[in-house]
Each structure stands twice: as structure tokens, then as C-alpha cells.
Amino acid sequence: MITRDQLATLLDRLVEKNKVIAPVSDNRGVVRYTAIRTAGDVAWEFDRAKVPPKSHFLPQTEELYCYDTTGGELRIEPVPAAGRAVVFGVHPCDLRAIAALDPVFDGVFKDVYYLDKRERTVVVGLACKQVLPGCFCRSYGIEPTDGEGADLMLTEVGDRYYAEILTPKGEALVREFPELFSDGGVEEGRRGKEALSRELAGQFQREVDLTGVKEKVDTMFEHPYWQEVARKCIGCGICTYLCPTCHCFDIIENHSGHRGSRLRCWDSCMFTDFTLHTSSHNPRSTKKERVRNRFLHKLSYHNERYGLAGCVGCGRCVAECPVNIDITKIIADIKEVD
Amino acid sequence: MKAVIDNLRREAVRLLANDEVKMVIGYGEGTDASRTTPYFASTPEQSAAFTWGPLCANNLAKHLLDYRYEDTRLAVVVKGCDSRGINRLLQDLQFPRERLVVLGVPCGGQLDRNLIAPEIPPGARLQGIEDTGKVYVLVTDKGRLSFPKDRFLMPKCYLCETNMPVVADFMAGDPVPSPAREGSDRTAEVNEIEALDVAARSSFWDNEFSRCLRCNACRNVCPACSCKECVFEQAVPGWQQSGIIGSKANSLPENMVFHLVRMFHVIGRCVDCGECERVCPVDIPLRLLYRKTLKDAHILYGAGTPGMSTEVQSPLSEFSPEDPEEFM
Numbered sequence A: 001m002i003t004r005d006q007l008a009t010l011l012d013r014l015v016e017k018n019k020v021i022a023p024v025s026d027n028r029g030v031v032r033y034t035a036i037r038t039a040g041d042v043a044w045e046f047d048r049a050k051v052p053p054k055s056h057f058l059p060q061t062e063e064l065y066c067y068d069t070t071g072g073e074l075r076i077e078p079v080p081a082a083g084r085a086v087v088f089g090v091h092p093c094d095l096r097a098i099a100a101l102d103p104v105f106d107g108v109f110k111d112v113y114y115l116d117k118r119e120r121t122v123v124v125g126l127a128c129k130q131v132l133p134g135c136f137c138r139s140y141g142i143e144p145t146d147g148e149g150a151d152l153m154l155t156e157v158g159d160r161y162y163a164e165i166l167t168p169k170g171e172a173l174v175r176e177f178p179e180l181f182s183d184g185g186v187e188e189g190r191r192g193k194e195a196l197s198r199e200l201a202g203q204f205q206r207e208v209d210l211t212g213v214k215e216k217v218d219t220m221f222e223h224p225y226w227q228e229v230a231r232k233c234i235g236c237g238i239c240t241y242l243c244p245t246c247h248c249f250d251i252i253e254n255h256s257g258h259r260g261s262r263l264r265c266w267d268s269c270m271f272t273d274f275t276l277h278t279s280s281h282n283p284r285s286t287k288k289e290r291v292r293n294r295f296l297h298k299l300s301y302h303n304e305r306y307g308l309a310g311c312v313g314c315g316r317c318v319a320e321c322p323v324n325i326d327i328t329k330i331i332a333d334i335k336e337v338d
Numbered sequence B: 001m002k003a004v005i006d007n008l009r010r011e012a013v014r015l016l017a018n019d020e021v022k023m024v025i026g027y028g029e030g031t032d033a034s035r036t037t038p039y040f041a042s043t044p045e046q047s048a049a050f051t052w053g054p055l056c057a058n059n060l061a062k063h064l065l066d067y068r069y070e071d072t073r074l075a076v077v078v079k080g081c082d083s084r085g086i087n088r089l090l091q092d093l094q095f096p097r098e099r100l101v102v103l104g105v106p107c108g109g110q111l112d113r114n115l116i117a118p119e120i121p122p123g124a125r126l127q128g129i130e131d132t133g134k135v136y137v138l139v140t141d142k143g144r145l146s147f148p149k150d151r152f153l154m155p156k157c158y159l160c161e162t163n164m165p166v167v168a169d170f171m172a173g174d175p176v177p178s179p180a181r182e183g184s185d186r187t188a189e190v191n192e193i194e195a196l197d198v199a200a201r202s203s204f205w206d207n208e209f210s211r212c213l214r215c216n217a218c219r220n221v222c223p224a225c226s227c228k229e230c231v232f233e234q235a236v237p238g239w240q241q242s243g244i245i246g247s248k249a250n251s252l253p254e255n256m257v258f259h260l261v262r263m264f265h266v267i268g269r270c271v272d273c274g275e276c277e278r279v280c281p282v283d284i285p286l287r288l289l290y291r292k293t294l295k296d297a298h299i300l301y302g303a304g305t306p307g308m309s310t311e312v313q314s315p316l317s318e319f320s321p322e323d324p325e326e327f328m
Helices: A004-017 A092-105 A112-119 A168-176 A186-201 A213-217 A225-232 A287-306 A316-320 A327-336 B002-017 B045-049 B060-067 B080-091 B113-119 B155-159 B188-194 B198-210 B217-221 B252-265 B275-279 B286-301
Strands: A019-025 A031-035 A061-068 A075-078 A085-090 A121-126 A152-157 A160-165 A249-256 A259-266 B023-029 B036-041 B074-078 B100-104 B126-131 B135-140 B143-148
Touching: A004 A019, A004 A160, A085 A092, A092 A112, A092 A121, A092 A287, A112 A121, A121 A168, A152 A168, A152 A186, A160 A168, A160 A186, A213 A287, A213 A327, A225 A287, A225 A327, A225 B036, A287 A327, A316 A327, B002 B023, B002 B045, B002 B074, B002 B100, B023 B045, B023 B060, B036 B045, B036 B060, B060 B074, B060 B080, B074 B080, B080 B100, B113 B143, B188 B198, B188 B286, B198 B252, B217 B275, B252 B286, B275 B286
Parallel strands: A019 A085, A085 A121, A121 A152, B023 B074, B074 B100
Antiparallel strands: A019 A031, A061 A075, A061 A259, A152 A160, A249 A259, B023 B036, B126 B135, B135 B143
16 A cells, blocks of 8 residues: 555655656646656646557657768767656556557567667556546456556555555565555455446446457448548547557658758558558548548457457547547447448 | 427438438537537438537538539538638639538537536436527436536637628528627737737747647648648658658647648638637647737738638738738
């Protein structure tokens, strides 16, 4: 168990030697995972961060290396390795999303940038205290108190947090600051967590039945349904940029004179130029192909490649889509259409 | 409200049944009680799903651009603010008038989803909406929810310029009172920012732009952004992007270039529908930026809000010897 004050002390102590990323609310109340300077920066009462914590492991813009060609000679300067980091306050859907990203960057191609940060980062999960209208993680088998994917999982119970050590990294973190954690009241904490879990389970407004959805959607590539959905779509990147499992990127050069760097930037399959070939041919030339691709990726491709769901039910796209394209409705429709 | 919905559906059925249009673009039921969704009907039967009310914030004029190179006739439902977008698209020759049927709806103000959503009981299903004059009542299966118009409308509605469409071939209802607040000053917020010194102004916008995700929602929803290919996406291979405006790199300078270029591009064309601000996922006060250009265009050229009529040219599309030219 750990009290709020001790947790704040823990974050303050961690800041001394680590980059600590936590939900921070800005002047307009937009919550994002941002590096904090003190525990005072943390938005303790946040419900769901607008941008998921994937931005720590896969930053929107990331320098891969720098180069210098002064004097006609090419010198490449690798970007320094990531330092120790702690991501604090990750909700169960986002924890599961990180697990869904891991095989993408740790497959045939080992992505050193992602894996380096993943290796040196301790993930501290935080159970949800409420279910938002867009949330449907439960349909993906995630309870809003689940710690799967966290190194250390915290659940607020009364005026303290019930802390579960789930990995050696989590254990090392607790061992580093034994004076901040206590064994007293652990049983009460466990029961409190169970009660919270039961309470939250009854708060879901959105539930989808995924039975047979992958099989059905796999037969729907040419279905006119996609045209119907695509008519609404304005082709912005909100759903992909706010999605905790979307991970597409583009590589660009940023150079000036003899110096420059190579950057990796988030890209979105909703953008017209995402699949644009240099020949000017575009295999996904209309919104129909782009919208279809997004939903096939979420509901089929990711599953096919990694055996993991491509959606975790965080509800961000449901909440933010300007035209109310709602993946829970898409799933229900897929089951319905002929 | 029900009468307006009935009129709209009847007109949509008539237009589709008589083959006067191929498709009607309007609003359909949303996936929760706080919103609607753009809805496209191609058959008279589908027209039964059209709805209308204070949850119809989307400006549907933008969807016309998806069909600009086709030869089909379309009908689109517009509110007062949206209708200015129709006029602008017509003026910019982005859609031919003869292929368009404008279905106007009288708007008493749109509810702010950010304000009403927290008040709606979990899982409530919308059964109807009543307008009592001062209050919108959302009738749901979990009770009647009252939203007084003086507290729950979108901020833009309190500054409303035209709550009745400025262009319409068919009106689905009688005029209703404007939601504009008496004595409201559309330039008040701009004046506040202008009053700051340069450093404070710069830091205000730096702070806002640094949050931008570059999701392009503001651009994609904007009826003034009608370019077939946006300047930010012109065919420049990624590896040559440096030095060309706008790469996908997210940084304050890049974000600022994006927003300021967009701001300059929409001068004289931004109809002040506020869609950019509604859709921004990180709450950048974009409308404030474009309002500044509206104010300046008014001071410099006497220009009114673009799209109020198709008779008045955009100030930057027209040269007059009387134009101010203090920079010459």
C-alpha cells in the first residue's frame, strides 16, 4: 500500500534520476502524458488522457540520427540512447495497447528506438475510477482495474493506493524505495480493488460482441458498406493519432546546409498521401479504401499478424470523431449486414 | 422541431422519388444522446432516418466537395452559419448551383456537446427534443433533461450572425429567434488578444500551437479549404520535404507554419462557422485566429462575413483603386 503523499514523494524522488512521464493537464484542461518536474504537475483526477501514452515509446516526431557533410565527408551521429524512464498513471486499456504494439516493433525487424525505450521504462499502471461514455474495454476482455502490461499496478482504495508488483522491473522500483510502501492493509486493498472492479463493470454504456466479427469482416473487402461509412469521413487523423494501438510512421529529412537529421513522424492511413506512390498511383485513392483499411486493421489484420486485438476499447476515437464514426456501431453493423 | 423534421423528410422523399437529386445529405441519429451524425440518403425509404435539432453542429456543406467532379444533383441540409459555406463554395466555383438543392433549417442554437454530455445519464437513449423557447429538453428513456439555452449552447451561437440560412431552395420551418446574445461583440475576444504586447501574444499562440497534433481535422472540416490538393500535401517526396512548407514533423515552428499559412489562405473565405474549433481534439481556439482576419478584412476593405451573399466578392479576390496600400 502507498498513500497519495508517499506516491507524490515517490514521483519526486524518481524525477531525480529518471524521466518521469505522467498525465498532465494544460491551461485548457487537455490531458496528455508529459515529462513532469515535480509530482505537483500530475493531473491526479484525470479520467482519460486525450493522447495515449504510446507517445512516450513512439514519439510523434523522433530523431533517428543526425548527419554532417561539412568538407565533403559524411559523419553520422547517432542519437543518444534513451535514459531511464517511468511512465506513471497508465489505464488498463492503454496498458493492453502497449502490449499490442510490442510485437510490431519487436518482430522480424527489431526497432531499436522503440525497444530501447521500452526496455528502460518502468510502466506504472493506474486503475480507472470511472467508466466514460465512449469506453468499451470490457468487450475486449479488459477490466478497468486490470494490471496486465504494467510493471507496478496501482488502485486507489480509500485514501491509499493498493500496489501490485507484477514484474521484476516493478519489484526493483518498490525495492528502491521500500520506506514509501507498507504491507499494512493489503487485504483491505485487495478487497477494495475487487469492489471497485465490480462497481465499474456495471457502468459500461457500450458493449460489443466480437464473436465472429473477424471472420465476417474478412469476407467484406468488396462490401458496399464501406462506401456508406466513408461518406461521413472527413479524412482527418484524429482516430489514428489518438488511437493507442495505431503506430504508422513516415520518415522525413530535416536538413539545412551541411547538417541534417532524419526524423520519424506519426502518419495516418486516413491521409490521402499515406499510400501515394512516387509514380503518383495511389492504391487507396478514395476515402472508401482508407476507411476500410482502418477498420480491417483494427478488427482483422492486427489479430492475424500478432494474435492480439488491434483495438482495446479505450473509446478515444468514439469520443473525438468529428462525424461520429463509432467503431462500436461499425462492429455491430458488420454483424448485421448481408 | 418535430414539424421541421417531418418537412425535411417529406422534401427528401419528394426529391429522391422524383429523381430530382441522387442523394440528400442531412443529419441522422448519433450513437449517443449528445450528438447526430452526417447521414446520406439515396432512396426515399432512407429519408425516414433524417433528423434535425440542436445536436446538429456539423457543417454539411463540406461534404459537397466529395461530389464536385461528378455530374449528379445533390441536396444538402444547412443551418444559417453553414449556408455561408454554400455561398462561398458557389462563389469559388467549387460546386455548380444547378446541381445543388439547398434545404434550409431554422436554427435556435446548437447545444455544446462538451457541456451536455456529462449531464446525460449513462446509456440514455434519445427519444425526441423539445424547444420551449428558452430551454431545449432532451427526452430520453432515462428522463427529461433540460438545457437552458443561455448556458448550454456552443459559444459561437451566442455570437450568431444568421440563424436562418442566407441561401435555401426549401425552408423546412418558420423563422425562430436567434440565439445571439444582445449586444454581443464578435470582435471582443480578438480585441483582448490584440491588447497584449507582442511577447505575450506570441507566447499565447506558442502555447496553443505547441499542443497541435497536426491531425488536419481543422483543415478537412473547413468549407473554405476547398483545394483539390492542399499546399501541405503537394507532391514532394518525404525525403525532400525539408525547406518546403510543412512536413509531418511536429514542432512549434512547423505547427505555426501550418496554422498561419492556413489562416492566410482562408482570409475572405472563412465563413466563421466554427467547425475548426469544434473538431480540434486538443482545444486550440482556432476561431479566434480566423476572427482576427475577419476583423482586419472588415477594417481594411469594409468586408462583411464571407458567404453572406454571392454578390459580394472576397476582398482579396478583387482590386479596387480605393484599397488601402500603406505598404506600397
